[in-house]
Amino acid sequence: MTTDPFAPAVRGIDEPHPARAALRAAGPIVRFEAPAGGPVWIITDDVLARQVLVHPQVVKDPAQAPPGWDRWTAGLEPAAADQVSLTTLDGPAHTRLRQAHAPLFTARRMGGHxxxxRQIAHDLLTACADAGEMTDLVADFTIRYPLTVVCDVLGVPLDRVDQAIAACRGMYADDPEEIGRAMAAFGELAAAALEEGAEGVAAELRDRVPGEITESDLHYLIFTLIYAGQLTTDPSLGFLIARLLGRDDARPDTAGLDALVRETLREHSPAPFSLWRFTSAEIELAGVRLPARTPLLIDIQGINTAPDRTIGPGLAFGAGPHYCTGAHLALVELRAVAEVLLTDFPHARLAVPHTDLRQSGLGGIQGTRLTTLPVHLRG
Ligand code: HEM
Incomplete structure (x- = not known):
């Protein structure tokens, strides 16, 4: 295959990723060269993907990664034995941690926020509009809003949002020392949400996690919520706002907003691939024999945008035991921005033609975000 699905690239907002169609055409499970070296098998078929996502011999613990993989090149978290995390635990230990989180992130609870x-979106957009006739919403708003929202839900004081923004930006660095500094800042944010008397989901989570979870484990769990919440919602906001303001088919009334949000997430899945998974024993998938410690990825974006895709839930939030913890939070917060734009900024419009907008990505398994989103918020 000539087109590398892991290469960094810049392309037009509605231009399909060049590798997706080729991957799909190559079969339901396709071998490719992994960024950290050796083969990775990419699942391109919806039905097979859902089987893999619940397969008992497909695990997430980075301890099962191919021997010799460099953690930084692969973008792997520490092994589950070294750091408790929702994203790397498997089996009963994962289930227990999920049960601690689940009641805190239900549709009902998130709907209550x-x-x-809407108030947060209104205030931040008003500040953008007051700052100048034209504003680039991806320069500040699309990172500040999701971090303000997630800090508010967790109970991190909002005067720390700038620290959260700096910490998230630090995670994009190549330098492990800078990532270490960002992790230390996340630790401070978590500690602030857990201070005596602090109220929010972080303090509730502390009361719900299994007894063996240490304070530092708890900090890591809170870091995951903040970082996973920003990493995905930030790019989604750019695509959603561009679509809402810029495409003729997309000025719905408020009743159509949930569909608009879901459709944007399907077309521009912010997690284009699942996180890494590995076989814990030899297994066979679609006739392909895979030895233990084989890396696997689900091509979420390719599956969600397949031309023959039947109607049904997409894979934007994953599926199975690792289904996104923050899915309801994300849906409510994205919808809130769209509602505020329609009702409080009815004359808002793109400052450039929709087709001029570009998306770029760092490559690997990471998604893309708009390079700029110039908007006249007051028309
Ligand atoms: C549009 C926004 C979002 C999208 C598209 C998204 C997507 C995903 C996907 C695809 C997974 C599964 C990964 C896998 O199985 O390999 C996932 C897991 C996760 N997400 Fe999200 N996410 C979003 C927002 C959020 C938010 C706001 C939070 C914060 C509460 C969050 C927290 C998490 C966590 C903690 C996991 C790990 C769950 C586990 O492994 O059990 N996500 N997300």
Whole structure:
């Protein structure tokens, strides 16, 4: 295959990723060269993907990665034995940690924050509009809003949002020392949300996690919520706002907003691939024999945008035991921005033609975000 799905690239907002169609055409499970070396098998078929996502011999623990993989090149978290995390635990230990989180992120609970999220969106967009006639929403708003929202839900004081922004930006660095500094800042954010008297989901989580979870484990769990919440919602906001303001088919009334949000997430899945998975024993998938410690990825973006895709839930939030913890939070917060734009900024419009907008990505398994999103918020 000539087109590398892991290469960094810049392309037009609605231009399909050049590798997706080729991957799909190559079969339901396709061998490719992994960024950290050796083969990775990419699942391109919806039905097979859902089988893999619940397969008992497909695990997430980085301890099962191919021997010799460099953790930084592969973008892997520490092994589950070294650091407890929702994203790397498997089996009963994962289930227990999920049970601690689940009641804190239900549709009902997150729906209860909708008015507060609209207020946050209104205030931040008003500040952007007051700052100048034209504003680039991806320069500040699309990172500041999701971090303000997630800090508010967790109970991190909002005067720390700038620290959260700096910490998230630090995670994009190549330098492990800078990532270490960002992790230390996340630790401070978590500690602030867990201070005596602090109220929010972080303090509730502390009361719900299994007894063996240490304070430092708890900091890591809170880091995951903040970082996973920003990494995905930030790019989604750019695509959503561009679509809402810039495409003729996309000025729905508020009743159509949930569909618009879901459709944007399907077309521009912010996690284009699942996180890494590995076989814990030899298994066979679609006739292909895979030895233990084989890396696997689900091509979420390719599956979600397949031309023959039947109607049904997409894979933007994953599926199975690792289904996104923050899915309801994300849906409510994205919708809140769209509502505020329609109702409080009815004359908002793109400052450039929709087709001029570009998306770029760092490559690997990471998604893309708009390079700029110039908008006249007051028309
Ligand atoms: C549009 C926004 C979002 C998208 C598209 C998204 C997507 C995903 C996907 C695809 C997974 C599964 C990865 C895998 O199985 O390999 C996942 C897991 C996760 N997400 Fe999200 N996410 C979003 C927002 C959020 C938010 C706001 C939070 C914060 C609460 C969050 C927290 C998590 C966590 C903690 C996991 C790990 C769950 C586990 O492994 O059990 N996500 N997300």
């Amino acid at each position: 909708a008015e507060r999220f």
